[in-house]
Amino acid sequence: MLQVNDLHTYYGNIKALRGVSFHVEKGEILSFIGANGAGKSTLMNTLSGTLKPKAGQILFEGEDITKLSPRDRVKKGIILAPEGRQIFPKFTVEENLLMGAYTVNDKELNKRNYEKVFELFPQIKDRQKQIAGTLSGGEQQMLAIGRALMSDPKILMLDEPSLGLSPILVEQIFDLINEINNQGTTILLVEQNAMAALEISDRAYALETGEITIEGTGKELLHNDLIRKSYLGG
């Protein structure tokens, strides 16, 4: 579905991605795990189109999208729920979701997605008119994911969805990611919380200083000695 070939991206003067190649299969949950500064967010931003790669190629459903704008990528079905959530703090929950649907002109589809978001996240359903900046961290994360889902994506990219959340909320968010995947959306996940990510992943890659070092199924990586030592605390 998504094929990435030899991607090189600079972040300022720092070479943050050093020839990353991978693919995403339709319907799977794929994770990238790695420490702070490994290049995970740079990868997400390159895939979403807000960072331009120096070299390399991104193919989506066989089509080269390397030079497309973020907007065109969203229209094709790739969207990122960014690190730190980046919701619109002064907007209500409802207005935030409307912004996620900016590329969708089909009113019926918007209505269906709107209802779907609240089925997934009943917690924010009662808060439709609440100012988003006043939501709790967990609710803001749900809103950020919900907002991305409003674009009716084929691939949902999630950058550190567990960041700053309590263990119970982390579990809840990952259950919901699994649920979104079961409903047919392909997931590309980037996480520092390797344990939580690997448990729900079909496949995973470890990213280290801009390069893929290990790849395998979620289970394989969970039991890989190197991974256990580096990311799972022994």
Place this chain on the structure above:
Amino acid sequence: MLLQILVNGISLGSIYALTAIGYSLIYSILQLINMSNAAVFLTSAVIFYALYTSLTGSSVLLTFILTLMAAGAIGYVIEVIAIRPIREKGDSNTYALISSIGVKTILEQICQGTFGSEIKQFPTLLDGKYIDLFGARTSAIQIIIILTTLFILGFMSWFTQNNRVGRGLRALSQNLNACHLMGMPVNTLIGVSFAVGSMLAAVSGVAYCMYLKSISISVGSAIGNKAFAATVLGGIGELKGAVVGGYILAIAESFVSGYYSMAASNFISFGILILVLIIRPTGIFGKKEQKKV
């Protein structure tokens, strides 16, 4: 006397407020002080004058609509030519500021070249008609300006709350990066914000010249500076701040020129500006940036 001064202040405040919204709107999105705004104020009045005296003399309304359309187009083009290339290269906002000063100078020069530097009579509405408003002698044009401004403020409020594009502009001011990520047409929307700001400056410019019944090429910078002071007073980046700042400043000026002297009123408005910058640099409604991690 008191009421008279208040009415004068409110009509002048309307003119400040409309131009101030343009400064504030663009600042809220790009953190850029768009200096070309004052020149659009002047250019629009000149366009109105030129259209009225050469083509559309029979209809003020038609002239006004054409002027608004021209102002909107000018605003959009300014963004595309002078601001966008700098934005997209990711250069510092200082460059964009200087570029907007360049645009201001060019527009003023064009106006001077085509219009000349003398004061000319400007068409107005219901000249010589006055209404007695609880003892305040109010000219018909003052009433028209105040009502038009109220209508525009109401429209702007609806536009930014309920319209898809207007809401998009508010989204841009909260998180530009998230707007890119959501697939919003960010460049087009920024162009629209310049068009909207320019159209408001056009209303303001035409209204001011109708109020004075005259036009000269110095009106732009005179009112532009006041409107900018109003923007800072209200809190730059906050649209309601621009409106409140505009009215406060104009009413204060009106009182000073009513009870003391006209010449002192300029002193007051820029005195207020400097005081605000020292005591409360964020203005009345402005807040310090707070970001939740």
